[in-house]
Amino acid sequence: MSTGQLIVLDHVVAVLTAALWLAAGAVAAAGRTRVALGLAAGGVLAVAGRLGLVAVLAERGWWFVQEKLLVGVPLLVVTVVAAAVLAGRPLLRGGALPPVAVTALFAVGYAALAAFVVTYVGGYPLTWSVALLALAGVGAAVLVTTQAVAPATGADGVAAAPLSRRRFLGIAAAGAGAAGVGLAFVRAPSADAGGGAAAVHPAMHGTAVTDLRGPTTPGAGGTVRPYTVTARTATVVLASGHEVDAWTFDGRLPGPPLTAVQGDLVEVTLRNEDISDGVTIHWHGYDVACGEDGAPGTTQDVVGPGAEFGYRFRADQAGTFWYHTHQVSHVGVRRGLYGTLVVDPRDADPDDVDLVLPVHTYDGVLAIGDDDGVREEAAEPGASVRLRLLNTDSEPHRFGLAGTAFRLVAVDGRDVHEPGEVSERALRLPAGGRYDVTFTMPDGPVALTVDGSVRMRLGGDGDPATGAWAELDPLHYGAPAEVPFTLNTRYDRHFTMVLDRGAAMVDGGPAFAQTVNGRGHPSIPEQLVAEGDLVRFTVVNRSLETHPWHLHGHGVLVLARDGRAATGSPLWVDTFDVRPGEAWDVAFEAANPGVWMNHCHNLPHAEQGMMLRLRYDGVTGLAGGHGDAQH
Ligand code: C2O
Ligand code: CU
Numbered sequence: 079m080s081t082g083q084l085i086v087l088d089h090v091v092a093v094l095t096a097a098l099w100l101a102a103g104a105v106a107a108a109g110r111t112r113v114a115l116g117l118a119a120g121g122v123l124a125v126a127g128r129l130g131l132v133a134v135l136a137e138r139g140w141w142f143v144q145e146k147l148l149v150g151v152p153l154l155v156v157t158v159v160a161a162a163v164l165a166g167r168p169l170l171r172g173g174a175l176p177p178v179a180v181t182a183l184f185a186v187g188y189a190a191l192a193a194f195v196v197t198y199v200g201g202y203p204l205t206w207s208v209a210l211l212a213l214a215g216v217g218a219a220v221l222v223t224t225q226a227v228a229p230a231t232g233a234d235g236v237a238a239a240p241l242s243r244r245r246f247l248g249i250a251a252a253g254a255g256a257a258g259v260g261l262a263f264v265r266a267p268s269a270d271a272g273g274g275a276a277a278v279h280p281a282m283h284g285t286a287v288t289d290l291r292g293p294t295t296p297g298a299g300g301t302v303r304p305y306t307v308t309a310r311t312a313t314v315v316l317a318s319g320h321e322v323d324a325w326t327f328d329g330r331l332p333g334p335p336l337t338a339v340q341g342d343l344v345e346v347t348l349r350n351e352d353i354s355d356g357v358t359i360h361w362h363g364y365d366v367a368c369g370e371d372g373a374p375g376t377t378q379d380v381v382g383p384g385a386e387f388g389y390r391f392r393a394d395q396a397g398t399f400w401y402h403t404h405q406v407s408h409v410g411v412r413r414g415l416y417g418t419l420v421v422d423p424r425d426a427d428p429d430d431v432d433l434v435l436p437v438h439t440y441d442g443v444l445a446i447g448d449d450d451g452v453r454e455e456a457a458e459p460g461a462s463v464r465l466r467l468l469n470t471d472s473e474p475h476r477f478g479l480a481g482t483a484f485r486l487v488a489v490d491g492r493d494v495h496e497p498g499e500v501s502e503r504a505l506r507l508p509a510g511g512r513y514d515v516t517f518t519m520p521d522g523p524v525a526l527t528v529d530g531s532v533r534m535r536l537g538g539d540g541d542p543a544t545g546a547w548a549e550l551d552p553l554h555y556g557a558p559a560e561v562p563f564t565l566n567t568r569y570d571r572h573f574t575m576v577l578d579r580g581a582a583m584v585d586g587g588p589a590f591a592q593t594v595n596g597r598g599h600p601s602i603p604e605q606l607v608a609e610g611d612l613v614r615f616t617v618v619n620r621s622l623e624t625h626p627w628h629l630h631g632h633g634v635l636v637l638a639r640d641g642r643a644a645t646g647s648p649l650w651v652d653t654f655d656v657r658p659g660e661a662w663d664v665a666f667e668a669a670n671p672g673v674w675m676n677h678c679h680n681l682p683h684a685e686q687g688m689m690l691r692l693r694y695d696g697v698t699g700l701a702g703g704h705g706d707a708q709h
Contacts, residue, residue, distance in 0.1 A: 081659025099187035150193030210258030217251030272571030300341030333417030356380035368672020397491025481542030556647025591687035598687025
């Protein structure tokens with residue numbers, strides 16, 4: 079079973095455990111001892127199942143079970159033992175249970191519930207605050223129950239002893255609760271050095287990120303490519319006639335396609351006409367100088383209505399990229415503030431057919447470019463065809479190519495080494511990611527499917543047969559080649575990011591947040607690196623949703639997934655999908671100084687907290703590194 083499935087099952091069994099024991103308590107209180115016995119027996123089985131699941135999950139990684147082993151399991155074991163001692167015999171004997179036995183049954187239910195809440199709301203890493211609050215919660219619930227099931231007034235002298243026990247329990251629970259609440263306000267350290275040296279350069283006296291600008295001249299043989307892009311609201315009509323109330327670059331969806339040849343100097347003037355939230359342009363996957371990165375509040379001020387900003391970078395990376403606003407991007411990108419950036423190599427022969435195919439969802443309508451129907455394209459048999467697939471949405475898309483074998487020649491704008499020919503394989507593209515596929519046009523038609531339906535036809539009518547094909551796994555595709563680092567390299571810094579949902583502060587307010595190591599933006603410690611460091615990330619997903627992880631300014635090399643090394647072509651990406659229960663190891667060299675956003679590219683998730691910064695020692699972001707990062 080996959081770790082993701084185990085996590086779901088664990089949630090289900092946890093809730094079931096709580097339900098069975100609470101029901102056992104309630105039924106016992108009502109005097110129906112036989113039924114209570116049955117429920118308790120089921121409860122014991124559920125507890126056993128839970129322990130088994132935790133044991134299996136523990137093998138998948140400490141991240142998945144830490145809080146269960148430290149809080150949930152001990153609470154369950156202690157209360158189950160107490161219930162066995164206090165309620166076991168009376169339950170088996172039948173007849174009305176004494177109050178203490180009823181309370182003991184409830185106590186297991188409270189413990190099971192607390193264990194679930196600790197997992198679901200607290201998560202990883204476990205904090206003292208959460209542990210104490212869980213104890214306090216169980217204690218308080220037991221106390222209230224004791225009161226509720228106690229025989230009505232008029233009981234004999236026996237009542238005196240439980241009262242002092244109750245007082246003790248009450249004081250302990252209140253103390254634990256108060257400590258738990260207090261500890262919740264302890265602030266995270268502001269930086270994480272990942273096991274490397276602490277900052278050498280005082281934060282306030284470094285190079286300002288705004289001084290890290292792109293070159294002013296093209297490379298050898300290159301020219302200057304000036305563009306002006308204007309952000310404005312517009313109503314755009316898709317091919318079907320569907321009207322989109324859009325935020326656009328140049329009044330169109332997507333924005334203007336930017337192209338260059340390797341070595342050209344790209345100069346883009348961004349003007350904002352009327353986007354009241356403001357805009358920027360982030361060059362997704364392009365390793366520009368940090369001052370050109372378009373992260374508002376970190377690398378530049380947001381461009382408000384009437385303002386403009388000039389970007390400049392040399393087109394050194396050939397391949398398929400895209401650009402998008404980084405200001406309130408969960409709204410801005412969705413509504414249309416994005417476009418494609420394609421850089422051709424200087425020396426290569428162009429393909430006969432070269433199609434740039436950004437997939438985007440407008441108001442629930444999927445479109446390729448501005449075509450929300452089935453796109454028709456011409457291609458002669460024998461023609462060399464390149465399809466550049468871009469996922470500009472926040473969820474993954476699944477592509478299929480029917481009627482031809484093909485090669486996946488580039489991932490995220492980086493060439494795959496010796497890509498083998500495949501057919502009848504699906505391509506799952508992470509949010510923000512790009513795949514370039516090539517093939518030689520066959521005699522018959524070719525169809526491109528997105529999420530199971532045909533969205534484009536090449537060369538004539540008739541759809542070739544499509545199917546529910548197995549996914550091509552880029553970690554095991556293509557041929558190995560030399561790489562600068564592997565799982566065995568000694569890294570200067572190693573950062574672990576455990577992704578989950580949980581209670582956390584986001585932008586100053588409490589939320590059921592998308593968290594990194596239990597915290598939300600901007601309370602996640604920034605990652606500190608020094609220029610020249612080899613840096614490793616371990617990204618673990620404990621949640622039930624996919625998180626497309628994206629670091630600005632650097633391509634990362636995929637080392638392993640779930641501890642198993644990648645075996646195919648070196649896989650360099652800027653965005654990788656960490657699915658539920660997965661753990662990815664990736665690495666990069668810190669060779670592009672700056673302050674870089676590091677976030678989930680499901681943009682609503684980033685908005686809900688899943689975003690942090692990676693800062694080079696000696697570089698300061700806007701306002702000394704404490705700027706309010708918009709996103
Ligand atoms: Cu494509 Cu920070 O994003
Ligand atoms: Cu996410």
